[in-house]
Amino acid sequence: MQNNFINKLTAFSVLYVEDEDGIRNNIEEILKHLFKEVLTAKNASDAYLKYIQNKPDLIITDIKMGNETGLDLLKRIRQTDSKTRLIITSAHTDLNYLLEATELHLIKYIVKPITNDKLMEALESFVKSYDESKIYNLNTNWIFDSRKSIVSNTNEDFALTKKEAIFLKLLITKNRIITYDDLENSIWDDDSIMTANAMRLFIKNLRKKLPENFLKNIQGVGYQISRGLDS
Template identity: 65%
Template sequence: MDKSLISKLSNFSLLYVEDEEGIRNNIYEILRHLFKKTFVAKNAKEAYNMYQSNRPDLIITDIKMPNETGIDLIKKIRKRDSKVRVIITSAYTDLDYMLDATELHLVKYIIKPITENKLKEAFEAFIKSYDDSKVFNLKEGWLFDASKSIIQNEEIEYKLTKKENLFLKLLLKKNRIITYQEMENVIWNEDNIMTPNAMRLFIKNFRKKLPSNVLRNVQGTGYRLVL
């Protein structure tokens, strides 16, 4: 897998569910090097408890398991969580399984055996699924979720103000220097005048929530991101 994909995956947590010990151990050895945190379960009951405790970003689950299937597991999770991404693995191409699975809003359905190429395609689809959710990779280990107004890394989560969220989205969307005039027009309004002191305080507080050296001041012009 290319470094860019691995870098993006390292921002996310994963729950991997597989009842066959040999497959579970082999695939885990790959997954644990790719994700920020990797949790492993051997059946649906154990997986559901891990999901509740850890709230992973992605779930990879086999379909055929004792007692409860992977589809049973995801249906239960979908009753309370529509956002967690799901990849299903199966040795079966049975149409009923596949039709049942399509109702669960999957990222990918992988037919076993699981290969590196199949995983790569599934992980690319997983990353792409965040495009519409406005999730941006600011720097290795740092994510900006515009829908939730948060910046997070492995250790901490920062809640952005409305002005900070607007400014960061503008910087990312334009991918160029954002002038002081643009900042005043977009971020401030008639009720909030952009005084020099207000600007300095805004930037000072905003920088505290960003990776170091990401926000660059262009003297006399404005600000830009260095990603």
């Protein structure tokens, strides 16, 4: 189960904001082993600029950072963005901070020190905050993110066409053979005809974006996943 959760993190990017160099460097090293992309900032101004430029999936920020606060940063982001997930870290357990933070719809409020267990619990909550039906493990280190129509491994991203994304989701969710009739009825447009050559080209191009031997042809019937999804 934990491998499944950690594998899903590789589909996401994170921005970590912390003004103490030692803490920031230590947590950054951990995050680099988990996320697709890791950005860091040491103050709210720098963090907001990186947020605008990169639009990370998750922001983890300390509350107190000199004259600036993580709460002010997140309030500014929440004015126009309700989707980016937020986690706050703080040495403070003051009720006023907690009440303000609650209004920002946080994933977690981590009380320092940030232990590995606390961090992992927060990151697991982050993954669970997404609709589980939208992110799938294809194989070890392989992810299908149906929100973005992207298949990715630890080294590369593959953008799927609309037809490819629909077909791959059918294969996963139906967990059965997808017949040639299914292909024609669910994927091909009413205005086009699924010729044998068009289907072969479609499958050939899709295979290049999937784990090796992931897609199995059932002669004369259709296609299925050659082995079960990682659990």
